Amino acid sequence: MKLISDLIKKITDNEIWKSVFRHGYADTPRNRVLQIISNIWLHIHPPKVRKHGTKIRFTWCMGGITFFLFLFETITGILLMFYYVPDVNRAYADMVDLMYVVPFGRFLRNSHRWGAHAMVITVSVHMLRVFLTGSYKPPRQFNWVIGVTLLVLTLLLSFTGYLLPWDQLGYWAITVGTNMARATPLLGHEGPFAYILGMRADNDIRFALLGGTTIGAPALLRAYVWHCIAIPVIASALMMMHFWRIRKDGGISGPL
């Protein structure tokens, strides 16, 4: 026991350690504040929060879990990108490789997919919680708007994600999904009043989504870029605003 505490002292009581970690775990009010405000990851929180806001039965912890799942998806997603090539001739084979050949690949892919399903659940339950507590009421109106946008982005991430394996599910999902774009009023060539703007199969909004008139290589590449880069970047930016505004709008909502 003495040996261990000596060892810990040896490791922590020197210039290098102290240059990285500014303070210890001593349980003092000052240290509790420092833990939060001197840590770049934790200072997303204020040093003190209203007591009811820490209760699971108030928040259901759904927003936090959604954010955690987003981080989880980012990490597993980056790892999957090492083996997956967004090419119509290779995509499916890469998926099969991930499932049967790549060490740990099946586990990563499974957790990425199930994590995505979980995220859709938690984000919708989070919305329910925020509604039931009336947390969108002044001054938090705009944060609800950002939240709805994030919900939509979550669904778009799921959509662009499950068509990447280029299996039957993904192929027909992209078919049906982009044909709905084709039916957009005015902007899609089969939508109502599309003739006013002179829409055809090779110049409407579906064409811009697919990069062609039929579903092929450009469509898969576009889905891949949206899924891996564009939507996560947009969602991250909106998440920053979402969390920032919680603080700026007076912290966690509660009885006035």
Place this chain on the structure above:
Amino acid sequence: MEVSEEKKGLVEFKDDKVFTWPTLVAKEFLAAILVTVGLLFYSYVVDAPLRELSNPGQAENPAKAPWYFLGLQEALVYFDPWFAGVVLPTLIIVGLILIPYLDNNPKGNGYYTFKERKFAVTVFALGYIYWYVLIYIGTALRGPFWAFFWPWEKWTHDFPTPPPLHNMPLPLGIVLMMGFYFGGLVLPAMMNRDFFNKMGIVRYVLIMGLLLTMIGTVIKMVLRLSFSIKYIIATPWINI
């Protein structure tokens, strides 16, 4: 752990704050661990779906989207794609975005209550349940060729061919549609002036318009299932 003091006898008790570290951070950390463990355990036991290689000439039968889009897929059976695929989702999103601006009831800000905001909670809960009912129907009750099967029925390919659909006569359709929206907008305002006055005309019209559209989709589904009505309003340009 609680640093704030809760003394009896104090009339005003303002500072109910506790330190984030460790009260909140510990809980978040625990939640993250539990979620990870649950997720990894589930991933170990259940494989993520991977269907056959895509075949442009033949879809699966039935071809179903993942569960969270099956409500939308179910709606697409009853409405044209421009409505169920584009306008309806847009209306849902816009409606959700507008909630904070439409709900001008100052009560119920930051705590659970049903009594103080009966209308808002009822409407939201109905919409929420409606969406998940559609998802349930799409997931569990739709078999080959998207035919309807009760949970106790076996999925087969030789279900009876449904009768041909027909459109409602155009004048009747227009009268019904106008009557529905007109009645739905005017009657509640006449019967409950207080409700109307509290909201003001713009809020009232937006709220009731969105609510009526939600109810209208149910009515259209009932009409389709019971009377084989294809469109209520059928014109060369637009069909609903």
Place this chain on the structure above:
Amino acid sequence: METKDKNKCSTSEKEGGIWFTVSRRNFLTLAGWAMFLATLGAYVSQILGYKGFFYPKVLFEPSPRFAVGNPNAFPENSVTTLKARKIFVVHDGNSFKAISVVCQHLGCAVEFSKEKNIFECPCHGSKYYRNGVNFAGPAPRPLNHFEIVLDDAGKLVVDTSKIVPLETELIV
């Protein structure tokens, strides 16, 4: 001069709000915003807008015109599915028709149910008669019929870029 301006400014603000006071500062602010928004709009419209970055000019897509084989390769009174080409070849008596596999609702591949003699869609349950006319489910119009001709070598050739009326058939 300056006092006069000030007076003007304050009176007009009282009267009609800020948009009607065109003081020098307001003008420059507005001009700055206008230029910023115009530049941003130009960029965004080039990238996201019509015929912009997301609209490729050269497409690598399969030819719409292809041969499907000799007429006698298709049994009489049959519906043959050519999955790779996404068409049905319907052969009744001495007439041939090329009907699209693509459902007119949202583009799934419909299947031919032999016993019922109808086309059915697995995605949203649209139903079509054997001649391609929709009768149930959400499909808004009949299946596409493509031009089918006999070439010099005696082979059936289908052109999916040419949609013909429902009654059209090739008599061989």
